[in-house]
Amino acid sequence: MIAATIGLIRFGFSLIFGITVSVLFAGIEQTKKNRFITGLLCFLFLFIQTFCWRLVGIDLTSKLYPLIVHLPLIFLFFFYFKRPLLLSTVSVLFGYLCCQAPKWVGFLAGSLLKSQLADHIFYIIAVFIFYILIKKYVAGSVHRLLNTSRKICLFLGGIPFFYYAFDYITTIYTDTLYMGTKWAVQFMPSIVSIFYLFFIVLYYAENQKQLVLQRELDMLDAQLRLAQTEFATMQQLQQNAASYRHDMRHHFTLLQGLATKENITGIKEYLSTAQSDMDAITPLRFCENETVNLILSAYVAKAKQEDTILNVEARLADTLLFRDTELCSLLSNSLENAIHACERIPDRGKRIILLRMYSKNNKLCIDLRNRYQEEPVFQDGLPITKEKGHGFGIKSIVKIIEKHGGVYLFSIKEEWFIFQATA
Numbered sequence: 001m002i003a004a005t006i007g008l009i010r011f012g013f014s015l016i017f018g019i020t021v022s023v024l025f026a027g028i029e030q031t032k033k034n035r036f037i038t039g040l041l042c043f044l045f046l047f048i049q050t051f052c053w054r055l056v057g058i059d060l061t062s063k064l065y066p067l068i069v070h071l072p073l074i075f076l077f078f079f080y081f082k083r084p085l086l087l088s089t090v091s092v093l094f095g096y097l098c099c100q101a102p103k104w105v106g107f108l109a110g111s112l113l114k115s116q117l118a119d120h121i122f123y124i125i126a127v128f129i130f131y132i133l134i135k136k137y138v139a140g141s142v143h144r145l146l147n148t149s150r151k152i153c154l155f156l157g158g159i160p161f162f163y164y165a166f167d168y169i170t171t172i173y174t175d176t177l178y179m180g181t182k183w184a185v186q187f188m189p190s191i192v193s194i195f196y197l198f199f200i201v202l203y204y205a206e207n208q209k210q211l212v213l214q215r216e217l218d219m220l221d222a223q224l225r226l227a228q229t230e231f232a233t234m235q236q237l238q239q240n241a242a243s244y245r246h247d248m249r250h251h252f253t254l255l256q257g258l259a260t261k262e263n264i265t266g267i268k269e270y271l272s273t274a275q276s277d278m279d280a281i282t283p284l285r286f287c288e289n290e291t292v293n294l295i296l297s298a299y300v301a302k303a304k305q306e307d308t309i310l311n312v313e314a315r316l317a318d319t320l321l322f323r324d325t326e327l328c329s330l331l332s333n334s335l336e337n338a339i340h341a342c343e344r345i346p347d348r349g350k351r352i353i354l355l356r357m358y359s360k361n362n363k364l365c366i367d368l369r370n371r372y373q374e375e376p377v378f379q380d381g382l383p384i385t386k387e388k389g390h391g392f393g394i395k396s397i398v399k400i401i402e403k404h405g406g407v408y409l410f411s412i413k414e415e416w417f418i419f420q421a422t423a
Contacts, residue, residue, distance in 0.1 A: 006120040010106075011058075014099055015049055015069065016042045017127045022073060022095030024139035026083050027147070034081075041076065045069055062172055070096070087146055090157035094142065096167075097160040098134060102126035155195075155202060162191045287314040291324045292331070292357070299335040308342045308351040310335075315358040321404065322364065322423075330366075330400050333393035334419055338370035341417060345373045360422075363406070368419045376410075376417055383410050383417075397421075 023038050048068050052061040061068075070092055077088035105126035110119030146153045166187055170177035176184045286296050296312055303310035320327065335353070342351040356367040376383040382394055394410075397419075401408045406423025 002117065006117060006124075008053075010120045010123055011049070012046055013124050013127050014102075015045055017102070017131060018069075018092075018095045018099050019045065019073065020131065021098050021134055021139070022077075022092045024135055025094045025142055025146070026077050026081065026088060026091035027143040028077070028081050028083070037080075041073070045073075063168075065172075066168070086150065086153050086157075090146060090153055090160065093157055093160035093164050096164050098130065100163070102130055155198070159191065159195050163188065166191075286312050287316040287357070288318045289314075289316045289320060290318075291320075291327050292316055295328055295331045295335075296355075299331070299339070303335075303339055303342075303353060306339055306343055306351070307348045308339055308353060310339075310353045310355065313356045316364070317359050320359070320364055321362065322400075326400050326403075329396055333397050334366070334368050337393055338368060338417075341370050341372045341376075345371060363422050366419070366421045369416045371415065372417050376412065378410065381410065 019042050020038060023034075028034055028038075045068075049061065052064060052068060056064075074085070074088045074092050077083045077091065078085050081088075083091070102123050106119040106123030109122035110116060112118075142156070145156060166184075170181075170184045170187075285293055287293065292314060296314065300310050300312065322330070335355070338353045342353060345351050350371050353368070353370040355369075356365075358365050378384065382398065384394075398408060401421050401423045404423040406421055408419070408421040408423075411418045411420075
């Protein structure tokens with residue numbers, strides 16, 4: 001009589017354990033209201049389970065479990081808690097799978113002590129222990145994995161699904177497993193082996209993707225650091241120019257001394273040297289924005305060194321929504337690519353770059369066009385290159401534009417490579 005009573009209590013704990021663990025895997029937030037709803041569900045399903053026991057007996061109730069407990073629980077997760085249907089289903093399947101571990105502990109204790117009562121008691125104790133372990137160490141990780149993608153969710157739900165179907169077919173609806181049927185005995189080990197092999201393949205593929213992404217992030221980080229260095233250099237040049245202007249009185253004093261001595265040759269030489277020094281450190285002015293002036297001035301000089309014509313038209317306000325390093329990375333990568341493309345053109349007269357920049361509705365608008373020797377290849381709307389170590393500049397450009405909620409377009413028209421962006 002005691003064993004039978006404890007057995008009924010065991011089924012109640014099994015139900016509560018399965019529901020609460022399913023709630024954890026579904027990622028339902030543990031608010032006061034949700035805890036109350038979960039407790040209410042446990043009470044409701046316990047009532048339905050007890051009613052079915054009284055009406056049709058324990059064996060038929062076990063066979064009806066998918067209809068009276070599991071399916072309603074899935075639909076409650078889907079409709080009330082607004083969880084995706086696939087996630088709701090897999091969460092309930094995981095909850096059912098987790099019931100197997102306490103069941104095995106109970107079987108082991110019952111076999112060793114040769115007592116059905118020990119089976120029930122150790123099962124109930126194991127339920128509490130496993131719930132704490134699952135809540136603390138397992139549920140969060142599983143839920144995050146299930147939300148990674150639909151493919152991952154389907155894959156991870158495979159073993160719980162096959163175990164669920166296998167358990168009901170071979171132990172609840174029939175006695176196939178207990179009869180020692182070979183296919184039934186070998187089924188789950190085979191399924192676990194197959195899924196393990198697929199897991200290795202999937203893990204390797206995901207790991208390779210992560211490595212590629214990490215390399216790209218490292219390169220983008222290097223691009224940003226380079227932009228910061230370049231901008232610091234440009235700022236230093238600007239400071240040098242300011243210092244040079246500040247020291248103009250010293251230059252005038254020296255010139256006055258040369259004039260007093262009527263040293264015309266010395267005056268000419270000094271003026272020539274001073275002019276060269278001023279040209280080297282004084283950035284050109286294209287617009288009101290000092291950061292853009294510095295960057296454009298540097299690249300106009302660089303284009304001139306490469307026998308490339310860089311025509312600039314810039315109408316920008318003093319302040320922009322971009323950080324200085326972002327502007328430097330955006331313009332440096334764009335102009336670097338354009339100059340690099342023009343370098344390959346044999347006819348130096350065709351090495352032309354046209355840049356238009358202007359502000360409109362607090363947005364930065366860029367139209368950059370350059371000639372090219374070899375027609376660019378596009379993939380997913382972005383120009384790609386086979387040169388090792390290249391191609392990260394484009395990704396850096398796109399990342400900055402997307403960060404500011406902008407749009408961009410790379411295209412070819414009438415032998416011009418065109419980059420347009422608004423952000």
